[in-house]
Amino acid sequence: MRRVLVVDDDPPMRRVLSIGLRAYDFAVVTASDAGTALALAARRHPEAVLLDLGLPDLDGIEVLRSLRAWSSVPVVVISGHTGIAARIDALDSGADDYLTKPFAVEELAARLRAVLRRPAELNAQENVQIGAYTLDLGGYTITRLDGRAEDTVHLTPTEWRLLSLLLRSPGRLVTGRELLAAVWGPDRVKNTNYLRVHLAALRQKLEPDPTAPRHLITERGLGYRFQP
16 A cells, blocks of 8 residues: 555544545555644654645645655645745645645546655665664664674664755755754754754764764755755
């Protein structure tokens, strides 16, 4: 079954889409707001996202742009906005398709199958090397290159989520706002101290010299970058 994240603040719509898409052999997880959606996208890695633009905590376009900062997951916008300007804005911001409400679930399932047929785009290899360690992003494991078990590194769930966002976009700047929204939710985008604390912990655990990081780079005033 293909995993789909449905993001919509309307409970009846979420219920209809969940039931309807499961009938077409999709595995569905739902979110009612932007913060939950971004957290689920980072943690569960859905194969496609259905995104409503009218969310209570953050504009859907901002959610789309946050996703595109680190993921190429196909996104189908589902919206009540029928104007051409809304469609252009969504598509220019990274949406793969745009479907206007109301619509038939049969058509939605067909649109999903279409975007899922496109060639997969990998933002980063699943196994990434940082210093003396190899990180398996799919299995959430860390091993030393020399196999020394006594130096095994353990990351917290929050550290894994934050690190995965950076490692899946090698060489690209990911803004602090995007990281905060994806990991902690859009109501925490001003809490930049969260990033400083957790990045310092990750460098301490993974960098050969935490005081002069080579891989987890701070772009002062902008965000962070993973340098392979």
